[in-house]
Structure formats: structure tokens, C-alpha cells
Amino acid sequence: MSAGTQVHANLTEEQVREISGDLNEPDWLTETRLEALEALEELDMPDVIRTPGRDWTNLHDLDFESLVDPLNAAEDKDQVGPDEAEVLAWSDAVAEHEELLKEHFGSIVDPQENYLTALSTALFSTGTVIYVPEGVDAEDVTVRTEQNSRSLFNYTLVVTEESSSVTILERQSTGAEQDEQYYSGVVEVAAGENSYVQYGSLQNLSKEAYNFTVKRGVADTYATVDWIEGNLGTQLTKTEVSTTLSGDSSETQIVGAFYGHNDQHFDLDAKVWHRAEHTTADLVTRGVTDDVARSVYEGVQDVGADAWDTSSYQRENTLMLSDESEADASPKLIINNHDTEASHSATVGQIDAEDLFYMTSRGVDPRAARNMLVEGFFVPVLEEVDVDELRDDLEELIGARLRQRD
């Protein structure tokens, strides 16, 4: 089904030109945006899992007409990094690094991949470019975005040159809340030979917000791209975190943690494409659903025909705290090269009554026991989070949400 009917009258070429012009973008970028705008009519919503009778996530009902307010993009932003690396606001990157942008922009996430990437490409007004020169180790790059407008389109590009490394912590939250808000983010990571990128993200937007995010990396020879993906906010989130292992001996890890309550809906994809020899992937996600929240997890490990000596592992576990919450998982393993060691699993469960009894019989009250069990459930993924600040924040937010319960 085409989403073309959702392109609305108040979204015009003039607006796109105005956004691009305000950022002093070169013509080719303006053109890329205009093409994306034009393509909206033809493009579909991102894929969601479908089973007979229903789509697991319904994106078509999103009312973009009222959600998108192209020329108002109020935000509060911090973009901070060490001196050795360049951490630039989008307009500065346009002024200083046009060639870099020309090489990488839209090369990893196709602007016209789907309706929402195209919308994001046409309308993004804020962004960050992180450039790490050869041999540089850059720690503690932080990008914090606080949304104060009805809609906000954000773009991030990370480029690491040979044998460099960078740790990035990105956070999204909501400042001035409105009834409904839309946050859209596209992140492209180009990890050069033998470089290391750790990209941690903590999404804690307001409970009324909608969120669409694609984060995708390409790892060159001996490069590593590690993702940490924390999702706590929004009423509806659709995200993809993925890596293409395009260089021999490249690696990726995707660590995810989510906690949905009230009527939150999370649709989370973790994907890896093995496209070279001796590549390794480790996908591990844990999440909790409570009240009438719903989670949909799709994990894909795709081993290409030329991906000899592949190692690929995937685990997803969801804990349901209420009888009314729902959790679905679809771990997929596509193997086109027999020289592969792979595993994939997904479980959905509830708090074990025997575990709870064991703890209460020692004197712990049922509520505290349950909270300890849930916090303990997240520990295996939190242990994988190398960024202390992100781990501490996640722990704290999970703990706070648990203590909010009756």
C-alpha cells in the first residue's frame, strides 16, 4: 500500500528550500532533499511484521498532517567532544566538510528507503557530524537533543578514519511537551578500516511522542561498530539498529534494553548483514512490558554467500509484568554460507512465582522482590554496556519506573 495519501498540503517544496537555504547547503543537498520530498508520494511506510489479519505495528494511522510542522524545529542541543575529534553542528559541517558529506550522506541509509526516511531527509533541520581522523581516540562525545517543537528531524553522521576510535552517547528527551509530537532521527556510521565506534543511545521522549529512528553502520575491514539502544519514552517507537559487516574480520554488537508501560508501543529491529569473511555479530536485547504496553522485536542475521567463517548470535528476552501487556518477537536467521556458526533465540515470560516466593520467604516484601527480579533481569544487558554514564542512567530510569508501580 502506498502512503502517498499522507503527503499533505502544508508540506511544500518552498519549505524544503527554506530549510536547506537556512543551513547554507550546496545545491546537491537541496536536490537530494527535494527528490526525497517528491518521492514521498510513491514510498511505503517502513516494513513491519505482518501476520494474517494484522500488522504488528500500525504506522499508517499516524496523522502526519497534524504531527509535522516543517518550519518549527525548536530544540535545545549539546554537541560536545574532545578536541582531537570534530563534533560539528550540521550547518558547520556543511561549511567545513562538504566533500565528506558528499561522500557519505545518504550512502548508508537510503533517503528514499521508505516514507519516513524520505520525510526525514526532506525536512531535517538539525544534525551532528562526528569526524574522527586517523589514529585518534575520542572518548566522551555526547549529543543531547531536547525537543521543544511539534516535530523534529535530526540527522547524525559518524565517520571514523583508519585505526581511530570513538565513543558516542546520544540522548533524546522532550522539553516543552505537547499533546502529540514527532521525533525522527537518521544515523549513519561509516567505520573506516580497523576503527572502533561505540554508539550509545538513550531515548526518553515524552509519553505523548512518536518516534522513528534508523541507525545503521557499515564496518570496514577489522572495524567494529557497537550499538547500545535504550528505549523508555514515547507512545509509539519504530526503530532499526543495524550494521553491515562489509569488511573482512569486522564485528558488531547490538545491545538493546527497553521498558514499556501504560499504552506504549515499541517496534524494535536489530539487524546485521554479514557481507565479508570472518565477521562476528552479537545481538542481545532485553525488555519489559507492563500495563497494556506492547513490544514487537524483529532481529535479523543475514549471512551472505561470500561471508565465510561467520559467527552470529542473537538473543532476545521479554518479561511481561502484567497480564494485559503483549510481547512479540521474531528472530530470523538467513544463512547463505554454510561456514557459519550461529544461534538465535527469543523468549517471552513472566516473573517466576518460585523466584518470588524464594525471596519473600526470606523477608523481602513482594513489591521489593519483584523490583529486584526485574532489575536483575536487565543486568545481563547492562553488563554489556561499556559506557558507564549510559548504564547508570538506564539503571536509574528503570528503577524509577519500577518504583512508580503500585
Place this chain on the structure above:
Amino acid sequence: MARLELNNLHAEVAEGDETILEGVNLEVQSDEIHALMGPNGSGKSTTAKVIAGHPAYEVTEGDVLLHLEDDEFGEDIEIDEDQRTWNLLDLEPNERAALGIFLGFQYPAEIEGVTMTNFLRTALNAKIEEREELFEDEEDDESDAADDEGFESSPMEGPADEGEIGVAEFQQILQEKMEQLEMDEKFAQRYLNAGFSGGEKKQNEVLQAAILEPSIAVLDEIDSGLDIDRLQDVSNGINALRDEQGTGVLQITHYQRILDYVEPDHVHVMLDGQIAKSGGPELAEKLEDKGYDWVREEVYGTA
């Protein structure tokens, strides 16, 4: 002194109507060690779980009473006369624990992500707090509430969940008890029973009892699957509970073996959901030699 009294206790599985306990009568008091023996399926473990309040069982008849003397919890807790007998069946598992009941599990739960230290300190503090609540006079209630408010507004106060026993103090208690049981101190930072061997789990149950200082400890097959060294460590731990803390022990076992190390004052044989026979230590030896059929014969008159 404390005394646990089971009166004509009948219980069945909550979901279903299979009766498992058919009128159990038993008394265990402080400073005593009781062995509860019997063939598989006779109701021993169910008795233990019902005492602790396992939600899978429903009591259809009878009582589980706990009698306390005024000094059971030391000087800090004053036990009024009308608070000396508790019907445990009216209480939640954590409240029973606060009153001094401890269940050592046959199959302890493995809980990932929760360290032993964190769990045990939480349990100990929860127990102290719950006990204070259970024995609180109503008049005290109000003044306590006022106190609490005062705490919250005081910037000098530590985090609210610190509890009565602080981290440092608890570490000391834990270390001491672990040494007594000859446990490796690395256990303290491991996740609760996760990846523990069978023997390590049992040792950990005794350690928990040592720290929580129960009035009555029910130990469900604490001895099964232990090698001789660990059996001795565990036995020493159980004897210490009685000798040093005055704990009354109800020890469920299939084997005479542990009774060589933990000498029972009383031995009970359970058959078909009832205590069929009680006696002294010699009864356990006879069971070891002759099995249970003779008890059955004696009780029912036929084999």
C-alpha cells in the same frame, strides 16, 4: 523462646483438589532439632512450604501457630501479651519470615542479576522493618509517622533505602558468617545461586539462615546431593543455628547420614500426609535399616 505448632493441618494443591496433607500435628520449639522423614510423596516438602506460605497450596483445615515469648526478639522489640501467638496462615510469606520462620529450599531459586550481598542485606533489613511494623503499638504509629517525615526533610539522612543495617556493617556480618561456614568470600559478589553447584546452593541456604537468625528453621532436604566435606560444613552450620542462636530446627531428610552430624532430639515419620510415628534418634536408625514398611504396618496393621 519460640514454638511452632501445627494443628490438624490439611492442605491441597491450590489449583486442583489433590489433598496432600491429611491432618498434620507437630510441634517444634527453640533449641530443639527435629528430623522429619518419610517416603517420597508423603507430604514432607508440602508441610515445609505450607509453613512458609507457598501460594501453590491451600490450607483447608487446621492451624499453623507460632508462639513467642516476650524476649524472642531482644530488648528492642516489646511483645505484648496479645501478640505472642500468631496464626501464620493469616500472614504473607515475608511477614512469617519477620516473625522468625525460615525455609531452606530443596531447590533454591537461581536469581540472575541480584548479588547475594544485595539480596541478603535487603532481606535482613526488610525483616527488621516488617517486625517493627508487626509489633508496633497504634499509639507509636503516629509518632513514627512524624519521625519519618522528619527524616525525609533532613539533608543529613542517607538514601531512604539504606535500611537499618548499612552496607559496611552488613559486609562484616556476612564475612563472619561465611568464615564460619568455610565459604569462599567470592560468593558474596556472585548472583544469588546462579551457576552454583548443588552443594554450594545448600551451603548458601544455611548461610542465609545464619544471617537472618530465625526462631524456627525448616530445612527441606538440605543434605541431599552433598559430598562429605560439604555435609560436614552444612551440619556445623545447622548445629551453630541451634547452639548459638537457639533456633529450633525442623530438618526434612531421606537419610540417616546427616543425623550423624546433626543429632536430632526428635524424629518423626510422615506417611500419607500425616505424622505416623514419632520417637528419638533411634527411630531414624531403625528407618535406615528397615525402611518405612514396618511403620506402615504398625500404623495401618497391614503392609
